[in-house]
Amino acid sequence: MISGADGVSVTRADVDDAVARTTGQVRRTPVLAAEPWPTVDHPPQHGDADDRRRRTEDADGPLWLKLEMTQHTGSFKARGAVNRLRSAAESGELTDAGVVAASGGNAGAAVAWAAARLGVPAEIYVPTTSAAAKVRRLHALGATVTQVGREYAEAYQAATGRAAQTGAVLCHAYDQPAMVAGAGTLGVELWAQTGGVDTVLVAVGGGGLVAGVAAALDGLARVVGVEPVGAPTLHAALAAGRPTDVPVSGLAADSLGARRVGRIAFDVAVRCDVGSLLVGDDDLVAARQWLWDRYRLVVEHGAAAAMAALTAGAYRPTPGERVAVVLCGANTDPSDLP
Template sequence: MELSYADIKAAADRIGGRIRPVALAAGDRADTAGAPADPGELWFALEFMQHTGSFKARGALNFIRSHRDAGTLPEAGVTIASGGNAGLACAWAAAGQGVTATVFLPATAPAVKVDRLHGYGAQVRLLGEQYADALAACHEFAATSGALMSHAYDNPLIAAGAGTLMAEIHQRLPRLDTVVVAVGGGGLFAGIATAAHHYGIHTVAVEPEHCRALNAALAAGEPVDVEVNSVAADSLGARRATELAITAAQRSGARSVLVTDEQIIATRRILWAERRLAVEHAAATALAALTDEDIEPGRGYRPEPGERVCIILCGANTDPSDLLR
């Protein structure tokens, strides 16, 4: 399965005017502890300001509107399994089209995400401890109810919608060299890498060392199951990467790097202390790759002098209370 730039362009036309254009903020050396003497340009894509608090709104809206246009939205509505953000986006997009959304989440999902789901009018079902548990239950519900099953990341419409973010970034920063993005199952990454490759922009994929689905797949040459054990697992805790993500990484020559939970936690606190940005651990994961002062092979990313880099801060559905301790 392969995603094309044409898919992303179609998604942009479909959801244009219904999502919030990405806000960009300039960074500086205080944001990257390991920056070289000439750090070039550093930018943050503040996508956590999107509807529902994450980039997921783009893919969900593209999915719902595509099926609406095709006349394939059933009376039973839509259903999705999600660690939280995809469910929020699906519920938001469905509500906008007058469609019922039934969302399955692991019982470990953050309460802030569960509360917001109820606020969007979704039917919420909590079970199991990992995303895979919720996914199995969602499959069963779709089969018995007739609901249209969406996916948190493994769907071309979802990935294409996410890719519209890169199209907006390029429009605002046409001379960009590199985009850095956190990876879970790979929906955001597939869209970003596909669009970035079209524009001649290099992509750096960042994962927690114990949630390394894409990194492990690229090493093995095929999708493989990995352990899921990270502070960012609620958003990045996929057991395996999608074919869409693997193909996009191989085709674009994306660089895959890992970071530790300690780096993620420290970076999230830096974003709060220096910029008053309260983001998810998943969002901090991308920037964490640039904050390591002692880069090891496969660990972190050090921009070249003069390199123009954009970090995607992908979501902020988080409890900020631990930032104040």
């Protein structure tokens, strides 16, 4: 690992180490060739509807969908959790005290699942506002669950204190090198499955996934982060020149609800020239519905952000451009998909 301005960062070498560590432990998720290029007829939030239709029809390169929502526990988070815990086991950091994490959803489930595979206890701290279904799922995965505070930051503070008290391994949801490098294994896998792409669109919350993919594909492909207008963590950081707090709201707040992009994600984004696009809640709904209508794929609203960059016209592919969209999670209620 290299040192950035605010601490450690993640490189392709770290991702390659994670590939060796996680192969056979996580799923090699499928890639789907999507045709034709998507257009969605709904009131656009980003540009004229005719202009949006023209620019998608003009794009004639392949479009790939990386179906990461079929990963263990329903999201990409399993990759980072396995890499974090297995690397901790290799170094002797992981003991019978187990692991502690704070999460409102996908990260906690992934850590609990990975801990169970290694036979160590997991304690997951969640806000009191967490959905009852998510809490039940954590219990079902064998975790001890403690509800504290109303926001993730309060749960994380409690988890940090507990880890210091017990000697358990602390897992951050998105701002630890092993977590980011583990997420980056998706990028290595995607490159091999497609034979190479020009651009990868990735949803951004705390930034662990976009940083991992960007590190994995550094010098090979452009990586673009896509964020809801109600949670623009990377967008705000790039504008300010540093990670900065943002207010969080909107449909995707349950999965893309970090108030600040991670330090590692910011460092990698600057180093690898990762851009940020914004999409609205209506765009998320339309993209999620398009995936269901066209391919019967169920994703959460946060995961639909990457697809919305295309269906809403926020991203304009050039003729012949090879584009991949990462569909990163499916922990959602599908009852609103007619």
